[in-house]
Amino acid sequence: MINKPDRLYFIDAMRAWAILMMLQGHFVDGLLDHAFRDTSHLGYNIWLYFRGITAPVFFTVSGFIFTFLLTKGDKTGFSNPRVAKGIKRGLQLVLIGYLLRLNFWGLLVGQIYNTFYLVDVLHCIGLSLLGIIALYVLTEKRKALFPIALLAITILLFIFEPNYSKWAHAYLPQTFANYFTKANGSVFTIFPWFGYATCGAFLSLVFAKFKNAKYVYPIAITTALTLGAGLLFGSSAVFLYLAETTKVQLFADIFFNNYLFIRLGDVLLVFAVFMLFRKFMTNSTLLKMGQSTLSIYVVHYIILxxxxxGVGLYYFLNHSLAPSIIIPGAIAFMITCTFLALQYEKHKVVIKATIVSALKQGTTLLEPWATFAFKLTKDLFIKIRNATLKLFRLVKD
Known part of the structure; x- marks a missing residue:
């Protein structure tokens, strides 16, 4: 494997780990029988806790790597070619998020089901990338404001989550309201998850500033461990103290449901672990997985x-499997999805060319029929119009 000096391999390894955690998490959560969801069981609790780490890690790493690449060159603002690429990528993720929820059988009967409009992880990551680009462009003239804005947004979104999470946004069309509330069934909402992406973006700016320092990794690991452990074990106590001292209800609400800051602590600890063992994370397959997370996600979504x-494993095996089947099944599921996705990435150029060629051929074959249908429709419309005008004249006379 050829080493690229600017490539952060531990980030690719983190992305690979996060996507595998997401795959097994969705598989187990969707297919495990309710009878085995016992929160008094140590093994299930460990799985449940680590499943909760996956999304925060994924959003944070996405913000980190995107911003690291965005700010790597000398060009700024819209003159930076990565701005256009980032906008395209963000919109692509939102579009794919909708396409994965599309049901072709419904389209055949002229119906789009309500699940199509629900917001999932791809929608929110796509919008998060667009949000980071907007902040980057707006602070072009004063670059020091960019990291300040990123950190401020993270803190504000996390602190005020108990307030805005209660808003139903009934004034918005449901399609747009789904981005801000889970009331209609959305799995993710842009807030507070944008906060993890902006946190990752902030961390990337700090890392990029000191990446050539002699002791950058020892300092980064120590800092991540300290801050991570502090948020994990001490943030709740801080908010309890603030609630008791200031009598502000918001701090009490955060204390009773302090999942955002605790999960941020988990994320920093994961960063520390992967940076610590970064020298052992240069396997080409592992890194390729980290660079192919979108393809892996799409394949897993289609199969599951x-x-x-509308027919996947979830359709046949919904909450019906025992742990003896779930565990080897989850392993097989991860291997299958990863293999298929990597094969797609390997032959992506040929596959896309074949699809484009098939579409062109299909268009050529359908063109005479489309012309005939258009002419027939046009003639029919003219006859209906003439008949209507004739009838109108008769009634008028």
């Missing part, structure tokens, strides 16, 4: 939830 046709 049955995108497009």
């Amino acid at each position: 939830y049955g995108s497009f046709i």
Whole structure:
């Protein structure tokens, strides 16, 4: 494997770990029988806790790597070619998020099901990238404001989550309200998850500033461990103290449901672990997985939830499997999805060319029929119009 000096391999390894955690998490959560969801069982509790780490890590790493690449060159603002690429990528993620929820059978009967409009992780990551780009462009003239804005947004979104999470946004069309509330069934909402992306973006700016320092990794690891452990074990106590001292209800609400800051602590600890063992994370397959997370996500979604046709593993095995089947099944599921996705990445150029060629051929074959249908429709419309005008004249006379 050829080493690239600017490539942060531990980030790719983190992305690979996060996508594998997401795959097994969705598989187990969707197919495990309710009878085995016992919170008094140590093994289930450990799995449940680590499953909760996956999304925060994924959002934070996405913000980190995107911003690290965005700010790497000398060009700024819209003159930076990565701005256009980032906008395209963000919109692409939102579009794919909707396509994965599309049901072709519904389209055949002229119906789009309500699940199509629900917001999932791809929608929120896509919008998060667009949000980071907006902040980057707006602070072009005063670059020092960019990291300040990123950190401020993270803190504000996390602190005020108990307030805005209660808003139903009934004044918005449901399609747009789904980005801000889970009331209609959305899995993720842009707030507070944008906060993890902006936190990752902030961390990337700090890392990029000191990446050539002699002791950058020892200092980064120590800092991540300290801050991570502090947030994990001490943030609740801080908010309890603030609530008791200031009598502000918001601090009490955070204390009773302090999942955002605790999960941020988990994320920093994961960063520390992967930076600590970064020298052992240069396996080419592992890194390729980290660079192919979108393809892996799409493949897993189609197999598990049955995108497009509505028939997947979830359709047949919904909450029906025992742990003896779930555990080897989850391993097989991760291997299958990863293998198929990597094969797609390997032959992506040929596959895309074949699809484009097939579409062009299909368009050529359908063109005479489309012309005939258009002419027939046009003639029919003219006859209906003439008949209506004739009838109108007769009634008028």
